Amino acid sequence: MPFFSFILKENYQLSSFGILESNSRVLKKKTKYYSKSTIVWKKLNKKNIYFKIDSLKSEQNIKINTSIKKILFCLPPNLGVGDAIEYGLAIRAIKRKKIFSKIGIAFCSRSHKILKKFVNPNDIYSDFITEDQMNLYEGLFHFTFEIESLKMQKYERKNIEDSVLKFFNIPSYRPKKNIQNKKVSTVSIFPIANSPIRTLSIYLVNDIIHYLLKRNFKIDLIIGNDQLASHKYIEYFNLTNINIIRPKNLDKLNNYIKKIEFGIFCDSGPLHLSKIYQKKGLLISTSVNSKEILNHKDIIESYNSKFKSQYCESPCGLTNIINLNNVHGCYYTLKKKNDDVLKAYNIHLLNRGNLKKSYKNFIDNPVGCVESIKFENIRMLLVKLLG
Numbered sequence: 001m002p003f004f005s006f007i008l009k010e011n012y013q014l015s016s017f018g019i020l021e022s023n024s025r026v027l028k029k030k031t032k033y034y035s036k037s038t039i040v041w042k043k044l045n046k047k048n049i050y051f052k053i054d055s056l057k058s059e060q061n062i063k064i065n066t067s068i069k070k071i072l073f074c075l076p077p078n079l080g081v082g083d084a085i086e087y088g089l090a091i092r093a094i095k096r097k098k099i100f101s102k103i104g105i106a107f108c109s110r111s112h113k114i115l116k117k118f119v120n121p122n123d124i125y126s127d128f129i130t131e132d133q134m135n136l137y138e139g140l141f142h143f144t145f146e147i148e149s150l151k152m153q154k155y156e157r158k159n160i161e162d163s164v165l166k167f168f169n170i171p172s173y174r175p176k177k178n179i180q181n182k183k184v185s186t187v188s189i190f191p192i193a194n195s196p197i198r199t200l201s202i203y204l205v206n207d208i209i210h211y212l213l214k215r216n217f218k219i220d221l222i223i224g225n226d227q228l229a230s231h232k233y234i235e236y237f238n239l240t241n242i243n244i245i246r247p248k249n250l251d252k253l254n255n256y257i258k259k260i261e262f263g264i265f266c267d268s269g270p271l272h273l274s275k276i277y278q279k280k281g282l283l284i285s286t287s288v289n290s291k292e293i294l295n296h297k298d299i300i301e302s303y304n305s306k307f308k309s310q311y312c313e314s315p316c317g318l319t320n321i322i323n324l325n326n327v328h329g330c331y332y333t334l335k336k337k338n339d340d341v342l343k344a345y346n347i348h349l350l351n352r353g354n355l356k357k358s359y360k361n362f363i364d365n366p367v368g369c370v371e372s373i374k375f376e377n378i379r380m381l382l383v384k385l386l387g
Helices: 038-044 081-097 109-119 160-168 202-214 228-234 250-257 269-276 338-344 355-364 377-384
Strands: 004-008 032-034 051-056 069-072 102-106 128-129 139-142 187-189 218-222 241-246 262-265 282-287 301-304 322-324 326-331
Touching: 051 262, 051 338, 081 102, 081 109, 081 269, 102 109, 109 250, 187 202, 202 218, 202 228, 202 377, 228 355, 250 269, 262 269, 269 282, 269 301, 301 377, 326 355
Parallel strands: 069 102, 069 139, 187 218, 187 262, 218 241, 262 282, 282 301
Antiparallel strands: 004 032, 004 051, 032 128, 322 326
């Protein structure tokens, strides 16, 4: 896990790192900063910028005494929106119990605006925090360093919120809300995740859309602006029958989810945003067990893939395809068992390389746990949930 500090000889625009959304726009000279951004780490190690650096070094995580009163929660690097929200839900519950007099959140990257709104910590930092800011706290709490069950998140997905709250011995929290059983007129479908093994099959979504149209539901299909799968969906579907929505940024997506009536989700950011606002819906889960991403206080129903092969059984826990000796895939496509991969190979190399180059192949040729989900099973749940 990268955790490093640096000092620059001159002011530096964050946009030069490719960071456009942050709690700061300029890094100031002769100021010690801490970060976990792998993008920034790689940039600072390039020869063409090295002459601008006074110091750059890796930092060591140190376990803290949780009896302290001022704590800075440090999120893992390269965090997706969904995971950031899971950590945020746990921090909100901790904050509500008032076991700390001061709570900060660091390294939350592009999720900092959303976390600031619904967690409301004392301080929040996106990609960088200065030494002076860090010294306002008595200790740093690095989640994947302190909590054993979260160390293998990429390969054996655990319930983040539940793991954090068990560590602090605190129950989960959802604000009381009067859930009204209004008749649903519009169904919002969120079929795309940042991983092809959690993205729903186009053919399954097509069956769902045809079923809902026959039942006279209006349909919003929410897809991204820069994902390969988004282009596949646009190519495939008849746009005259459904409303395609492409939020320009996370704020737009967040504002849309606040207003939805009923959502159909895969394991992605929109699912976790919906948990904040206690929206009704259906999660169709492939490689990750729905128990690891929903808890008993959520009002979203779930369906888990039941795929089995000689190499794996859904849900296997993987959140993305992996790189095994420069071949990309999951346990099923690589024809390797979970234990054989995690014990026999260097775990740090499994996410190396440009995995996204292989995404098109896995969207065109879905892995077993994605392809095996039958519409009839989903139809029965939709009848139950939508009437």
